[in-house]
Amino acid sequence: HGHAWIAPTSTDSRSPCPGLNTLANHGYLPRSGKNITVPEILDAALGLCLTLLINSHSNNILKEAFNLNFDTVLLAAKLGLLAVNDDPSSSQMMTLESLKLHDLIEHDASISRNDFATGDNLHFNETAFSTLANANPGKDYYDPVSAGGVQRDRLAHSIATNPNVTNSHKEITIRSRESAFYLGIFGNPATGVAPKKFVQTFFREERLPIEEGWVKSKTLITAAVLAPLEAMIFNASDWTQSQECEVIVAGN
Ligand code: HEM
Ligand code: MG
Structure with missing residues (x-):
């Protein structure tokens, strides 16, 4: 196939x-x-x-x-x-x-990779991933609140260990979208409730978790669908910026 x-x-x-x-x-x-x-x-x-x-x-x-x-x-x-x-x-x-x-798209405080200044920013790393792997204990799903907590903890780790950390509005915007992706694609895009098994297979193996029982969303996942998830993730992440960024100028 x-x-x-x-x-x-x-x-x-x-x-x-x-x-x-x-x-x-x-x-x-x-x-x-x-x-x-x-x-x-x-x-x-x-x-x-x-x-x-x-x-x-x-x-x-x-x-x-x-x-x-x-x-x-x-x-x-x-x-x-x-x-x-x-x-x-x-x-x-x-x-x-x-x-x-x-600092183009690749940013610090990733969910599954180390920071550029202190490690390998390309390959999946189980230690970096352990924050998400262990999130929402006692439940078999992740949700926007757990995802926000992961964002908070990964950023705190980067701030504590990486003197060159970049953490501006640009990064939080991209990071919120990425967390909404794993919740919305592998879970219910309306609520952001996503089975841990599916999310972990995706990150660890970079594989669609079809044999685990995942089927793709029946509704088309648009930016408008992800926006409420991003807002919930952001709110739960208790974010403050480390520095200003230049506004991204792009055609529309
Ligand atoms: C992270 C590029 C589409 C899910 C990233 C990163 C880059 C990137 C450069 C690294 C950021 C970092 O963590 O430092 C792109 C481009 C895309 C695209 C150019 C399309 C044109 C997608 C799609 C999905 C996705 C379709 C969902 C299936 C993610 C997730 C992360 C990520 C969850 C976070 C990884 C982490 O924090 O460890 N993307 N991406 N991306 N991307 Fe994509
Ligand atoms: Mg990164």
């Missing part, structure tokens, strides 16, 4: 994003995660970037895999283009790994 899960080989390129890696592991994106040249981006390959703006290809990928609307990834897709490397002849011009570029 074209969309069976196959673990990446040592030469396949993967990103700091469990969502994109899952799409590659299931063959929705090139399994190599590489050889994504600018013409291919324009054509179809990375799909989740510029093609969003040009045709419906990646829109179909996101819907097929997650029933996710393209507007939920539009900002990440636009920012992701800035990760393209400078050598236009290179087959490495855009790889999934290109997205590890710190």
Whole structure:
């Protein structure tokens, strides 16, 4: 089957994003995660970037895999283009790994990766993930309150251990969306109640938890659907900024 899960080989390129890696592991994106040249981006390959703006290809990928609307990834897709490397002849011009570029989309206080300044900001790390793994004790699901607590605790850990931590409105905006993704995609997008088993499989194996019983949402998950979850997650995260950021200027 074209969309069976196959673990990446040592030469396949993967990103700091469990969502994109899952799409590659299931063959929705090139399994190599590489050889994504600018013409291919324009054509179809990375799909989740510029093609969003040009045709419906990646829109179909996101819907097929997650029933996710393209507007939920539009900002990440636009920012992701800035990760393209400078050598236009290179087959490495855009790889999934290109997205590890710190402070573009990649940020500190991730749920499942270490901070750039103090560790590996690319690969899944079980110790980093233990905050989420152990969240909402006594329950078999995560929800927006537990997700907000994870955000709070991961940020507190980064502030305590990383003298170079970046924590501005930009990061909290991106982080809230990412937490809403795992709740909304693997749980009920209206309430954000998500079975732990599904969420943990997604992060640990970068696999759709189909054999665990997950089915994709019956309702299309749009940015408007995720917005209330993001607000609840944000409120529960008890957030204060460490520094100002420049407002992100982007076309609309
Ligand atoms: C994290 C890029 C789509 C779920 C990230 C990160 C990047 C990224 C660079 C690393 C941020 C960090 O934690 O430091 C993108 C791009 C996308 C995209 C360019 C599409 C154009 C998705 C989708 C999903 C998703 C469709 C859901 C299935 C997540 C989650 C994290 C994340 C949950 C947080 C990981 C963590 O904190 O450890 N994404 N992403 N992303 N992404 Fe994506
Ligand atoms: Mg990170």
